[in-house]
Each structure stands twice: as structure tokens, then as C-alpha cells.
Amino acid sequence: MDSAALTKLLSPEGWTLLGALPPYDERQALVLGAGLRAKGVDPELAAAALTQSRLRSVARAKFGDFADGMLFTPAGLEQATRLVVAALHAQRYLTAGVERVADLTCGIGADAMAFAGTGLSVLATDVDEVTAAIATVNLRHFPEAEVRHRDGLSLDLAAEGVDGVYADPARRTRAGSRVFDPKAYAPPLDAVWAVRDRVPAVGIKVGPGIRHEGLPHDAETQWVSVDGDVVEAALWFGPLAPDGPGRSAHLLTSVTDDDGASRTVSRTLAHRAGDPDPGKEVGAVGQYLYEPDGAVIRAGLVAHAAAELGGRLVDPTIAYVTTDSPVPPDASGLAAGLARGYRVLDVMPFGLKRLRAYLRARGVGRLTIKKRGTAVTPEQLRKQLALSGDAETTIVLTRVAGAQHVLVVEPR
Structure with missing residues (x-):
């Protein structure tokens, strides 16, 4: 969306139109657009309003009901932090005693909203004019937040009274x-984490696929998953890492109580x-198999999960844990809150003829295939x-133990 379209959308006519649109339905979008133009609505305004309606529909997965009052760009929504995770970010700053946060790359303002919503004073910046304007709209209900169109790295943090810094550098090209x-x-990660020389409390969101090699030794690097989906990794420096540097995995799982109320288990x-290495105990496949959450795997904590589960690895290079007795699930439904469990029904060396005969003898027509550490393609198999x-x-x-096997399992 360009500045001209945004200006039309923010006019009284545009804002009223956006609020009056029905819930977005892809099948009706063309008909609705044609109907708006037939009523004399400016074509550019109609297109902008329908685009925002579609983006709001998608954004509900990240922002819930808040999405209905927000504006988005496609790229901004793609990179925006989920509200439940942004709340975790804000809590770090509150716990550290930070009072004023500079969000150097605010995007559409998702994290800045969480910061301001917890009472923190926020100075948010973005180098893109339209994005900064959209962040201003999204932060309109928070007098504690100020948005500026500028390069956040050029801020005089001391003069601005900033005692905490957050950044979410762009991790996609223009294409x-x-x-x-x-x-x-954009900006480069090195340039952002250099800010900690001026303000110790620095947090930086990075891609969850970031390599362990080269991670700063003075940061806590945390991978976060939401309902099994790894959504981010972040670097936390100084007082934002109160337990010290290292690697961690934080799992958030939505649960519904017996009374129908929803809550999040973490x-x-x-x-x-300085923590002792748990080592990698490897052994035969037991009666149960556990698949650690993706955040645990990305953080390199599979051996730690095995210790928590009271189990062992099936192979030193594979992220599967096995036990001889079941591990009770917690409220999230995960064993020890860390892994999805299966009961092992059979184990055999991999062989196409053997597997086909085994499954046909049991009348299996519907097959779920999970894989790890093998080049076999499920669709081809x-x-x-x-x-x-x-x-x-x-x-x-x-x-x-280094050899290709098939485990026949049933989910617990």
C-alpha cells in the first residue's frame, strides 16, 4: 500500500467503509469490490479497504480480536510478533526494571503495542514512511507510545531517556x-547488537533458523513455539536475561479447561x-517414543529433554527420545510439557517389501508417515x-543406532 492509498483509507469515508465491510470471504471479494465501485466508491479506496479486510482476517491468528482495529501491510503482518509472544517480550522489560523502550524497527507496531499495554513508555521508529504511519494508527490508543519515521539506529538513546532497546530486523528481501x-x-544484526554498548538491556528478534555458531556469548538465545509451531528466536542481553546467558526453549500451548475457558500453558x-552437560545417553527403542517440541530441537536441548523425560536417544544425531514407561502429560497434553508421545507397537529394519507386507497383512489403507534422519520421501513411499x-x-x-528403521506407533 502506498501513501496515497493509506491517506484515502484514513479519511472519514475510508475508515467508515472499512468498518462497514462484512467478514472477509475470498469467494465474495470480487463481487463485493465490483459492488463498491458501482456505488461510486473510489476504486483505489475500495481496493485498499478490501486488502485491509483480508489482512485483518489473516491477522486474527496472531492478534485475535485486536486485529479488527488494526492496519497491516503484507510484509508487516508476516513478520509481526504474535500478541501472546509480544507479551512475553514486554514482561522481560518490566522484570528488568526498564521504564522507556526504544523499538528501533517497529514495523506495524505489534511489540510496541505490548510494551505500551503493560505501561512502558515506548519510542517506536521505522525507516519506511507508510509502515511508520500504520504503526501510528495501531498505537493510537496508547498515549505512552510515540512513533517516528526515521532510522532507529540514529537515535541518541541517552538524550531520549531510553533504558531498554528492542529490534526486529527485516529478514526478507523486497521480493x-x-x-x-x-x-x-535490515539493519544487519551486528549493527543492532552493538547498541548494547550504550544500553545494556537489549532484545533482538531473529529468525528461528539462526545458526548456533557465532551467537553472542553474553546473550540468552531463546526459541519460542506456539502450539507446536516454532515462531521465533530472540537474543536477550544484560538485565533482560536475568538467569544469565545460554540457550532456552519456551513452549506456549493453548488449552481449554472443563468449563470451556481458554488459557495458555507455558x-x-x-x-x-556453566551448567553441566547432560550427555547423550543412547539405547534401544523402548515401549514409548517422544518427539520433542521444535523449539527444544532448535535450541539444541534434546539431550536435556531426554533427561527430563527419564529416557534416552534412539541415535546420537536424531531428535527422538525413547522410554520404557509412559511419561504423564501435563495440562498442555505434552509429556513433561516438552514432547509429543507415542506408544511403540513394533520396530523393524527399513525395507520396502518387508514394510509393504507388514501393513497389508494388517489391512492398513491409511498411513501417517513421520520421518527424521532419512532421505525417504513420504509421498513417494x-x-x-x-x-x-x-x-x-x-x-x-x-x-x-545408525541404521534405518521403521517404528510402528500410535499417538498417546
Whole structure:
């Protein structure tokens, strides 16, 4: 969206139109757009309003009901922090005693909203004029927040009274492709974490695929998952990492209580600098198999999860844990709040003919295939098996003690 379209959308006519649109329905969008133009609505305004209606519909997954009063850009929504995770960010600053946060790359203002919503004073900046204007709209209900169109790295943080800094550098090119090299972030990661020389309390959101090699030794790097989906990694410096530097995984899971009320259950697993290494105990496949959450795997804490589960690895290079007895799930439904569990029904070396005969003998026609540490493609394997039948089962293709195996399992 360009500045001209945004200006029209923010006019009294545009804002009224946006508020009057029905819930977005892709199948009706063309008809609705044609109807608006037939009524004399400016075509550019109609297009902008329908685009915002569509983006608001998508944004509800991240912002819930708040999305209905916000504006978005496609790129801004893609990178925006989910509200439940932004609340975690804000809590770090509050716990650290920070009073004024500079959000150096505010985007559409998701994190700045969470900061301001908890009472923090916020100075938000963005180098893109339209994005900064949209952030201003989204932060309109928070007098504690100020948005400026400028390069946040050029701020005189001391003169602004800033005692906490947050940044979420852009990790996509203008064409939309992902950027994996931190030096190619906008702004580059090195330039952002250099800010800690001026303000110790610095937090930086990074891509969850960031490599462990080269991570700053004085930061806590935390990977966060929401309902099993790894949504971010972040670097926390100084007082924002009160337990010290290291690696951690924070798991957020939505649960519904018996009375129908929804809440979020959280669990953190961490390895701090100076903590003993749990080692990698490897052994035979037991009666139960556990698949650690993706945040645990990305944080390199699978051995730690195995220790929490009272189990062992099936292979030193594979993120599966096995136990001889079941591990009770917590309120999130995950074993020890860390892993999804399966009961092991059978274990066999991988072989196409053997597997086909095994499944056909049991009348299996519907097959769920999980894999880790194997080049086998599930779609190709299904074609090769050519199964038919009424039974359903789940198999895990993985390495056990270095050799390819098939584990027949059922979810717990």
C-alpha cells in the first residue's frame, strides 16, 4: 500500500467503509469490490479497504480480536510478533526494571503495542514512511507510545531517556524471499547488537533458523513455539536475561479447561553458561517414543529433554527420545510439557517389501508417515506401498543406532 492509498483509507469515508465491510470471504471479494465501485466508491479506496479486510482476517491468528482495529501491510503482518509472544517480550522489560523502550524497527507496531499495554513508555521508529504511519494508527490508543519515521539506529538513546532497546530486523528481501544470513538483515544484526554498548538491556528478534555458531556469548538465545509451531528466536542481553546467558526453549500451548475457558500453558527448558552437560545417553527403542517440541530441537536441548523425560536417544544425531514407561502429560497434553508421545507397537529394519507386507497383512489403507534422519520421501513411499484397506496406523522412519528403521506407533 502506498501513501496515497493509506491517506484515502484514513479519511472519514475510508475508515467508515472499512468498518462497514462484512467478514472477509475470498469467494465474495470480487463481487463485493465490483459492488463498491458501482456505488461510486473510489476504486483505489475500495481496493485498499478490501486488502485491509483480508489482512485483518489473516491477522486474527496472531492478534485475535485486536486485529479488527488494526492496519497491516503484507510484509508487516508476516513478520509481526504474535500478541501472546509480544507479551512475553514486554514482561522481560518490566522484570528488568526498564521504564522507556526504544523499538528501533517497529514495523506495524505489534511489540510496541505490548510494551505500551503493560505501561512502558515506548519510542517506536521505522525507516519506511507508510509502515511508520500504520504503526501510528495501531498505537493510537496508547498515549505512552510515540512513533517516528526515521532510522532507529540514529537515535541518541541517552538524550531520549531510553533504558531498554528492542529490534526486529527485516529478514526478507523486497521480493519476499527469506534472508538467512544475519549480516544481510535490515539493519544487519551486528549493527543492532552493538547498541548494547550504550544500553545494556537489549532484545533482538531473529529468525528461528539462526545458526548456533557465532551467537553472542553474553546473550540468552531463546526459541519460542506456539502450539507446536516454532515462531521465533530472540537474543536477550544484560538485565533482560536475568538467569544469565545460554540457550532456552519456551513452549506456549493453548488449552481449554472443563468449563470451556481458554488459557495458555507455558514451559521453559534451558542450558545456561556453566551448567553441566547432560550427555547423550543412547539405547534401544523402548515401549514409548517422544518427539520433542521444535523449539527444544532448535535450541539444541534434546539431550536435556531426554533427561527430563527419564529416557534416552534412539541415535546420537536424531531428535527422538525413547522410554520404557509412559511419561504423564501435563495440562498442555505434552509429556513433561516438552514432547509429543507415542506408544511403540513394533520396530523393524527399513525395507520396502518387508514394510509393504507388514501393513497389508494388517489391512492398513491409511498411513501417517513421520520421518527424521532419512532421505525417504513420504509421498513417494505411499505410492510404492500401494496400500488399500480400512485400518489406519502411524509409522516413524528414522535411524536407530545408525541404521534405518521403521517404528510402528500410535499417538498417546
